[in-house]
Amino acid sequence: MKVLIVEDEPALNRSIVEYLSSQQYLCESVNNYRDALAKTELYHYDCIVLDIMLPDGNGLNILRELQSAKKTDGVIIISARNELDDKIDGLRLGADDYLTKPFHLPELSMRIAAIIRRKNQQGSVMLTFEEIALDTSAKTVTVNSQNIMLTRKEYELLVYLITNKNRVLSKNAIAEHLWGDDMDIADNYDFIYAHIKNLRKKMLQAGARDYIHSVYGMGYKFALV
Amino acid sequence: MKLSEKYNRLNVAATISIFIVGSCCFYFLLNYILIRELDEELKSEKQEIESYVVLHGALPEVVHTKNQYTFFKAAHAPLETVYVTGKHNYDGEEEDFREIHFTIAVQDRTYLVNVATPLEGTESLLQAIIAITVAMIAMILLAGYIINRVVIRKLWLPFYETIEKVKGYKIADIYVPVTEGGQIDEFSLLNQSINEMIAKVQQEYNALKGFTGQAAHEMQTPLAVIRSKLDMLVQDEDVARKNGQTITDIERSVQRLSRLHQSLLLLTKVENKQFSLNERVYIDQVVAGKCSEYDEMTEDRNITVSQQLSPTEIIFHHHLADILINNLVNNAIKYNRAGGTIDIVLIGKILTITNTSRSGQLDPFKIFKPFYRSETDGEGSGLGLSIVRQVCDTAGYFVGYDYVDGKHVFSVKFI
Numbered sequence: 001m002k003v004l005i006v007e008d009e010p011a012l013n014r015s016i017v018e019y020l021s022s023q024q025y026l027c028e029s030v031n032n033y034r035d036a037l038a039k040t041e042l043y044h045y046d047c048i049v050l051d052i053m054l055p056d057g058n059g060l061n062i063l064r065e066l067q068s069a070k071k072t073d074g075v076i077i078i079s080a081r082n083e084l085d086d087k088i089d090g091l092r093l094g095a096d097d098y099l100t101k102p103f104h105l106p107e108l109s110m111r112i113a114a115i116i117r118r119k120n121q122q123g124s125v126m127l128t129f130e131e132i133a134l135d136t137s138a139k140t141v142t143v144n145s146q147n148i149m150l151t152r153k154e155y156e157l158l159v160y161l162i163t164n165k166n167r168v169l170s171k172n173a174i175a176e177h178l179w180g181d182d183m184d185i186a187d188n189y190d191f192i193y194a195h196i197k198n199l200r201k202k203m204l205q206a207g208a209r210d211y212i213h214s215v216y217g218m219g220y221k222f223a224l225v
Numbered sequence: 226m227k228l229s230e231k232y233n234r235l236n237v238a239a240t241i242s243i244f245i246v247g248s249c250c251f252y253f254l255l256n257y258i259l260i261r262e263l264d265e266e267l268k269s270e271k272q273e274i275e276s277y278v279v280l281h282g283a284l285p286e287v288v289h290t291k292n293q294y295t296f297f298k299a300a301h302a303p304l305e306t307v308y309v310t311g312k313h314n315y316d317g318e319e320e321d322f323r324e325i326h327f328t329i330a331v332q333d334r335t336y337l338v339n340v341a342t343p344l345e346g347t348e349s350l351l352q353a354i355i356a357i358t359v360a361m362i363a364m365i366l367l368a369g370y371i372i373n374r375v376v377i378r379k380l381w382l383p384f385y386e387t388i389e390k391v392k393g394y395k396i397a398d399i400y401v402p403v404t405e406g407g408q409i410d411e412f413s414l415l416n417q418s419i420n421e422m423i424a425k426v427q428q429e430y431n432a433l434k435g436f437t438g439q440a441a442h443e444m445q446t447p448l449a450v451i452r453s454k455l456d457m458l459v460q461d462e463d464v465a466r467k468n469g470q471t472i473t474d475i476e477r478s479v480q481r482l483s484r485l486h487q488s489l490l491l492l493t494k495v496e497n498k499q500f501s502l503n504e505r506v507y508i509d510q511v512v513a514g515k516c517s518e519y520d521e522m523t524e525d526r527n528i529t530v531s532q533q534l535s536p537t538e539i540i541f542h543h544h545l546a547d548i549l550i551n552n553l554v555n556n557a558i559k560y561n562r563a564g565g566t567i568d569i570v571l572i573g574k575i576l577t578i579t580n581t582s583r584s585g586q587l588d589p590f591k592i593f594k595p596f597y598r599s600e601t602d603g604e605g606s607g608l609g610l611s612i613v614r615q616v617c618d619t620a621g622y623f624v625g626y627d628y629v630d631g632k633h634v635f636s637v638k639f640i
Contacts, residue, residue, distance in 0.1 A: 009446050015453035022460070053442075080445035082487060084544060102449035102483050105456040153521070168459040172476040191525065218469035219459060 001116060004045045005029040006036040006062070007078065008054050016049060019105040020112070022167070033057030040066060040073065046119065047074040047112045052090065053081070063093035074115035078103065104173035106164040113163040129162045130224070131208055143206035153178055154199045161212065161222035170219040196220060229377045233369070240365055248358040252351060259347045260323060264308050267325035270295075270340050271306070278331050289315070293342055294322075300337035303328040313341065320345060383412045391419060395498075396430050434497050448483050455479070481606070488608040491548070492595070495615045502620055506541040508550075508639060509534035509571055515547075515554045516569070527564045534571040539639045541620060549616050552609040553578050553635055560584060560633070577636040579629070586628040593624070613637075 003025045007013040010031060017027045028045075030036045033054040040048065040062055052059030059077070066073060076097040077090045087098045096115045099108060117125055117136055127134040133142045139155055141148050150158065160177050161169070171189050178192070200212050213221045270293070277285045287295050294315050306327040313322050321344040329336050387403045394400065402420040455476055459465050465472070494500070516523075516530055523530050557567045557580040565581035591597045593614040596607035617624040617637060627634040 009450060011450045012446070012453055015450070015457050018457060019453070080442045080449070082490070101445045102452040102479065105453050168462070168465055170456070170459055170473065170476055172473065172480055173456065176480070191521065194525075215459070215462070216466050216469040218465060218473045 001046045002026045002028070002044070003112065004036070004039055004043075004048045004073075006031075006033075006049065006054070006059065007051045008032060009051075015105060016108065019167075020109060023109050023164070025112070033059070033062070036062055037065060040071070041069070044071065045073045046116050047076060049108065049112070050075055050077050050095070052077055052079050052086070060089060060093055063090065063095055067094050072119065074112075074119045076108070076111055076115060078108070104170075104176060106160065106167060106169050106173050107177055109167075110160055110163040110177070127159065127162055129165060129211070129222070132158075132162070132203070132211075134159060134162065143203060143208040146206055148202055148206045150199070150202060153195055154202070157195055157199055161220070164222065166221070166223045168215050168219050168221045174220070229373055229381070233373055236369060237366060240369070241362060244358060244362045244365075248355065251354065251358070255354060256347070256351065259350065260310075263323045263342055263344075263347070264325070267308065267323065267340050267342060271325055271327055271338070274338060274340075275329060278329055282332060284329075284331055284336060291316075291343075293340065295341075296339040298337040298339070300328050300335045303330070303335055304337065310344070315341070321348070380409070383409065384415070387412065387416055387419065394423065396426065398498075400424075400427060434493070444486050445483070448479055448486075452476070452479050452483075485606045485608070488606050488612060492608060492612055492615055495545070495612065495619050498619060500542045500545055500619075502540060502542050502545075504541060504543050506539055506543055506546045508537045508539055508541075508546065508576065511546050511550050512554075512569060512571060512576070515550045519554060519558055522558050523567070526558070526561065528558065528561050528567060529565075530567045530569070532569045534569070535573075537571055537574055537639065539574065541639075545616050545620070549613055549637070552613050553637070556609060556635075557633075574639040575636060576639065577634060579632050579634045581631070582633050585631075587626065587633065589626045589628075592626055 001024070003020055005013055005016050005020070005027060007016060007029070008031045013029050013031055017029050020027050028039065030039055033056045036050075036054070036059070037057075048062075050059045050062060063075060066075070075095045076099060077087075077095045078099050078101060079086060079090075080101045082100045090098055096118070097111050099111060113127075114136070117127070125135060125137040127136055131144045133145075134140070134155075135142075136159070141150055141155065141158065156178060157174070160174065171192050174192050175189065178195070196212060200210060203212075204210060211222050211224065213223060215221050274285060274295075284297050287297065289295070304326065306325065309324050309326065311322060311324065312319055314320075315322075322341040323344055324339055324341040327338050329338050390403050400423050402423075403416045455472055459472055512534055513532065516532060522528075554567075554569075557578050560582050561567065561580050562583045566579075567581075568577075568579040570577045570579075588597075593610050595611040597610075598607050614624055616622075622640070623638040625636050627636070
């Protein structure tokens with residue numbers, strides 16, 4: 001899976017590349033508009049992570065170029081501006097998603113995975129990990145081909161964990177994924193604990209192994225070991 | 226007191242006193258002139274009598290006319306000629322007369338001659354003059370009144386238009402310069418000064434607005450870097466094991482800072498009126514939606530939520546409505562106690578949210594101020610209610626707080 005990262009802030013650019021590379025993505029990165037345009041004209045990417053505020057141009061123009069060249073690259077906009085108009089403009093110009101800075105890297109990774117799944121026409125909408133399989137279009141989960149019933153939040157949590165497998169996910173990142181930015185109620189962490197507990201219980205009951213590991217009280221990790 | 230009224234009073238007082246003083250002077254002057262005239266007549270009468278005496282050596286025959294009475298009397302010695310005014314009854318009626326008294330010698334005998342002319346004509350003249358004066362004062366006052374009522378009002382019209390415009394001016398609106406009243410220098414000067422002042426204010430405001438927006442935006446990028454670095458850092462299990470709590474604390478602070486900043490940005494945008502309030506919003510649906518979003522939280526805390534929502538359609542903004550309701554409902558949950566209640570009532574475009582709480586009465590004057598926190602409250606941004614107030618102010622709604630029976634009551638009037 002090839003991903004292009006267009007981000008002018010070098011430190012953020014490096015982090016994104018590092019995190020996505022660890023997720024088995026093949027990352028290329030540029031830090032200005034000119035290079036981004038050159039790359040997108042020459043190559044095809046499964047997903048482009050696009051900062052729209054670049055020092056030498058507006059990232060939205062890249063979307064226009066892609067549209068006029070009838071390219072099907074997935075695009076996720078990352079912007080410091082949490083403006084409704086920007087989102088609407090971006091999505092109208094063919095972006096698949098819009099993420100406001102500051103975001104968590106696992107969130108970005110999960111959304112990229114979702115875009116790629118959607119774009120992948122003949123490919124499956126299935127997300128699998130060992131004996132667990134998620135049908136992301138029907139939003140159903142099976143363990144060893146047996147359906148299990150999850151609540152909406154539990155399902156979202158599972159998607160998030162599986163797409164960020166083998167990574168440590170802080171409670172904060174999980175909370176923000178599940179409840180978004182509006183929910184600034186302090187003891188979200190207890191809810192995460194409750195959801196993790198319930199999810200783990202349901203999975204174990206269905207015969208799955210325990211893949212959810214607690215990491216020193218600061219977060220969780222979904223992994224074989 | 227209005228300027229014209231004040232001016233009027235002075236004007237009327239000055240006019241009346243000038244007329245009174247003027248009329249008095251006029252009266253005395255005229256009186257003096259008329260008496261002099263009569264005296265001349267009497268003097269020539271005296272000369273006529275003297276020349277008659279010289280010519281005929283006898284007194285002329287006395288002929289009384291209505292305008293002149295002549296009397297001769299024997300006198301002992303010659304006297305100085307004198308003019309006097311006095312009342313006499315010569316023809317059955319008491320009248321004022323101007324008289325001349327002089328002596329004349331006729332064939333060794335001396336006679337006192339008394340010639341009198343009635344003042345009646347003079348008096349009617351004076352009466353006429355006084356009547357005219359009074360009439361003139363009245364007319365001038367009347368004219369002044371009419372001029373003030375009609376003309377002055379018309380003349381001041383541009384001034385009031387300017388004032389109306391300044392009154393209705395809001396800094397976030399686009400300002401259309403006042404141009405009326407161009408014919409009158411004072412008003413043109415006023416308008417020009419106001420236009421210049423507002424242009425300056427608006428320029429500064431725009432600069433500030435741009436700065437706030439830019440500064441807020443610039444803050445998100447470093448936060449994004451910090452957050453991404455923390456996400457990377459926790460991948461190192463060694464670091465995670467040793468610094469779990471530290472990293473969690475940093476993450477929470479980053480999140481708090483980010484939220485705070487988002488709230489400030491939102492507050493600025495609402496203040497700058499960057500949202501056009503022209504969307505149909507069904508407030509009851511927004512409230513119901515919010516409540517179901519928070520189901521999980523309320524269930525977990527064993528909070529009972531009761532809703533009584535009548536369909537309410539208002540012209541508002543979807544995003545702002547969402548924020549408004551979110552902040553109120555969020556607070557009602559956040560500051561509630563376990564096992565508490567929240568009652569939400571929406572009737573007649575008035576929304577009231579009543580909730581039990583861990584804290585007692587809040588200061589109704591302070592709670593809507595930015596960064597106000599009650600002592601029991603630690604985590605909030607301190608901006609939630611400021612945003613509510615600002616949104617309501619912008620939309621022209623009223624938001625109020627009350628403390629009834631140990632419960633916090635927030636009400637919003639969408640009117």
